[in-house]
Amino acid sequence: MTVPRRRGRPGYDLESLLAVAVEVFNERGYDGTSMEDLSRRLGIAKSAIYHHVASKEELLRLSLDRALDALFAVAGRARALRVPAIERLEYVVRGSVEVLQNQLPHVTLLLRVRGNTDVERAALERRRRFDRYVAELVRQAEKDGEIRPDLSPAVTARLLFGLVNSLVEWYRPGQDGSAASLPDLVCRFAFDGLRIRRD
């Protein structure tokens, strides 16, 4: 017995529709993308898109939540660890690089959000909460004497996540080329620096 296949235009489930939508958002910018554009790229009528989501903004929310939920899951696991702050911080940095690798299109979209809509403002607020958690860990690690005190915790947190977020500019899946994994490389760079020490 064979399952009847849909004829004509390809069918999409929410997941594959979202993937294409986010690709278009990242190419043209969210503001610059219309439902018309999405319908054209998907090769389906707008009504077929509305079968899955109520609006363009819902697609945006779904995508940003993918990225943010994954980051908060990392933070949640870090919080539960019974280890010093510096190790929790390393865990969060390593985990964030993994999220970026696994959810690259969604994280890319998240990093471009400028706060023009309610959905974007809500996402920015969640991002700030995540950043505050990172800054808290940096502060605690500095108190513990594990992290150099000549950088303020706020600046350190920004440099750290500036480094992590910069990966969206060049990282592409499957082009690693390096023996060690990217999360490890980023942690070594950030925590131990480039210079070889001879003490």
Next chain:
Amino acid sequence: MTVPRRRGRPGYDLESLLAVAVEVFNERGYDGTSMEDLSRRLGIAKSAIYHHVASKEELLRLSLDRALDALFAVAGRARALRVPAIERLEYVVRGSVEVLQNQLPHVTLLLRVRGNTDVERAALERRRRFDRYVAELVRQAEKDGEIRPDLSPAVTARLLFGLVNSLVEWYRPGQDGSAASLPDLVCRFAFDGLRIRRD
């Protein structure tokens, strides 16, 4: 004797016109900005803009050249130094942060260029030449045994300039808040890492 002042609309020289244009490019995106938009923001007729430049693209070129000329000046001075590669590399990183601080709007625009026009493609080519020079310094510093060999030179150069370039996301002039200067902080972060070592 008083110098007669222009009446009505404010006058612009090329410098102040460029500054406003780049501000608008960074807000709306270069592609999303028309000469009409510039004329409205400047409060002068389009013909008054054409008195200074032949096209919107010329404004783009002038801005990108500001950023790139400054970066190549740093690279040129680094080349002339008679010091080991790692010190030239530090000089380039420190100098690039200074360029970013001094030419923030132009560097911001440069980092958003995607290559849609000849001017943008030429700028991207110059950026790649600069990146190659940095990667060359990293390779040499690694050969000298000064830089950890577990990161490939290409990845190291990308992480290093990912870190530097990420500053455009949050650095705003006059809000440093830290005793040490930002170029020093970035160098310490990059070369010595966050962790305090006890060997």
